[in-house]
Amino acid sequence: MKRYLALSDHFRARFGRRVQKIPLDAGSGCPNRDGTLSNRGCAFCNPLGSGSGLSSQGFDIPAQWDHWTKRYTVRHGGAPLFLAYLQSFSNTHGPLARLTSLLAALAPLPGCVGIAVGTRPDCLDRAKLAAIANFPAEEIWLELGLQSARDDTLARINRGHTFADFARAVRLATEVGEGRIRICAHLMAGLPGETEADFLATVDALAGLPVHGVKLHNLLVCRGTEMERLWRAGEYAPLERDAYADMVARAVARLAPDVVVHRLAADPAPGELLAPAWAADRRGLRAALLARMEELDVVQGAAWTPPTGETARRPEGAG
Numbered sequence: 380m381k382r383y384l385a386l387s388d389h390f391r392a393r394f395g396r397r398v399q400k401i402p403l404d405a406g407s408g409c410p411n412r413d414g415t416l417s418n419r420g421c422a423f424c425n426p427l428g429s430g431s432g433l434s435s436q437g438f439d440i441p442a443q444w445d446h447w448t449k450r451y452t453v454r455h456g457g458a459p460l461f462l463a464y465l466q467s468f469s470n471t472h473g474p475l476a477r478l479t480s481l482l483a484a485l486a487p488l489p490g491c492v493g494i495a496v497g498t499r500p501d502c503l504d505r506a507k508l509a510a511i512a513n514f515p516a517e518e519i520w521l522e523l524g525l526q527s528a529r530d531d532t533l534a535r536i537n538r539g540h541t542f543a544d545f546a547r548a549v550r551l552a553t554e555v556g557e558g559r560i561r562i563c564a565h566l567m568a569g570l571p572g573e574t575e576a577d578f579l580a581t582v583d584a585l586a587g588l589p590v591h592g593v594k595l596h597n598l599l600v601c602r603g604t605e606m607e608r609l610w611r612a613g614e615y616a617p618l619e620r621d622a623y624a625d626m627v628a629r630a631v632a633r634l635a636p637d638v639v640v641h642r643l644a645a646d647p648a649p650g651e652l653l654a655p656a657w658a659a660d661r662r663g664l665r666a667a668l669l670a671r672m673e674e675l676d677v678v679q680g681a682a683w684t685p686p687t688g689e690t691a692r693r694p695e696g697a698g
Contacts, residue, residue, distance in 0.1 A: 382672045383631045383679040386592070389639045390462075393518065397459040398492060401447045403440055404433045405481050407468040410502065415472075416539040421526075422605035423536060423567070423598055425651050440484040448490060462493040462518065471498040471507050479510050486515055493518030495563070500525070500548035501540045508555040520592065521552055521560050526567040527577070528584040535571055537605070546588055553589045563592035563641055568626045569618040570598055571609065575626050582630045585638075587686045592639040595630060597623045599645050600654040610654055617655040620664065624671035629682070631672065636680030643668050 381388065390398035410416045412426075420426065433443045448461055463485045471478055485494055493516045500523050511519060527533055528542045545564075552560050564585055568578045585593065597618060600610045609615040618626075627643055634640070644664050652659055671677075 380678075382669070382677055383634075383640045384636070384638065386639055386641045390460075394460055394492065397455060398462055398518075399448075399451045399455070399459045400462045400464045400495065401444060401451070402464050402466045403443050403485075404438075404467045405440065405465050405470055407465070407470045408472050409468045410472055410499070411537065411539045412468075416501075417537060419537050419605065421537055421539075422571070422609075423601065424604060425601045425648070426603045427651075440481075441488070444488045444491075459490075460492045461488070461490045462495060462520075463488060463491050464495040464497070464522075466495075466497050469498045469502045470496050471502045471511075475506050475510065478507055482510060482514050492516060493520070495520035495522055497522040497524075499523070499540065500545040503548050503551065505551065505555050508552050508560070512556040512559040519556075519560050520563050521556075522563045522565065522594070523548060524565045525581070526565065527570055527573065528581040529573065529577055532570050532573055532577070542584065549588045549590060561591040561639075562589065563594060563639070564590050565594045565596065566630075567596045567598050568623060568630075571606075571615055575622070575629075578626055579629055579633060582633050586633075586635065586683065590638065592641050593634060594642040595627055595640070596642070596645040597655075597658060599647050599652055599658055601647070601651045602653060607653055617658075620655070620657040620667055621671075624667045627668050628671045628675050628677045631679050632675075632677045632682040634679050635683050635685070638679075640679070 387397070409420065412418060412420045433446070438446065444463070451459060465481065470481065485491065494514055496511055498521070511521060523545060525542070525545045526536065526538060530541045533541060549562050552562055566578070566581055598606070600606045600615070600617060606615060610617070623644070631640065645658060646661065647658055657664060
């Protein structure tokens with residue numbers, strides 16, 4: 380039984396075959412690290428970013444593409460289609476010319492049927508969104524970090540923006556994109572000072588916005604972060620696996636039926652994870668999440684309440 384709309388199912392419905400996301404490190408910066416907003420970064424963020432780090436090793440975009448596509452072609456057999464994911468840090472930070480140069484580098488990549496651009500809600504404007512919307516691909520995702528709808532939590536983890544900033548960015552992307560841009564919100568469970576009710580309230584807050592996808596993450600204590608300091612000082616305790624599984628199951632039930640679930644849990648990079656230890660057991664965690672959904676008989680959308688005057692989420696040509 381399909382209990383939620385997974386990204387893999389969305390891709391198969393649209394393209395009739397597997398589509399593999401390729402993580403690309405464009406050497407992007409972040410206003411929360413370069414002094415524009417702060418030099419500290421978000422409390423949970425690995426100083427090296429969430430990507431592969433291949434840019435710092437001298438791999439340009441085409442070389443990274445070649446590296447990953449060859450690996451996935453061998454792993455899955457045949458030649459799957461690919462989606463280029465500008466992952467690490469904030470890829471729309473900086474001048475428009477930098478973004479257009481990045482997009483130009485993606486356009487000729489062989490087998491690329493779409494893009495996903497990871498960024499922050501405060502690093503967008505009309506011109507940058509227009510450049511993204513005009514990219515020549517069948518599928519365009521804009522991945523926006525939110526983490527929490529609570530402004531006090533966002534301040535506590537040094538995000539440097541508010542929920543209102545996120546909502547404005549989503550609405551602007553919808554307006555400028557004219558049906559071309561799909562928006563994926565990143566949400567995090569287990570943030571300092573938050574309860575399960577707070578996390579589910581953040582999930583509910585998406586119902587009033589034209590959001591097409593969601594990534595659910597458990598907070599990881601990574602090396603070199605503010606969360607490491609808090610954890611070592613005994614001022615923060617990560618969620619237990621069962622608690623996280625319960626939160627995910629209840630979150631999935633509250634999502635609109637057509638929201639694409641890109642991820643159910645965080646995927647720590649080798650060597651970065653300090654706690655919780657269970658986060659490193661990807662297979663065991665996935666099994667626990669699915670078991671909890673089955674135990675609660677969760678089906679995506681079962682606990683979703685459509686808001687009055689809801690803005691349509693489905694872009695043109697969506698499957």
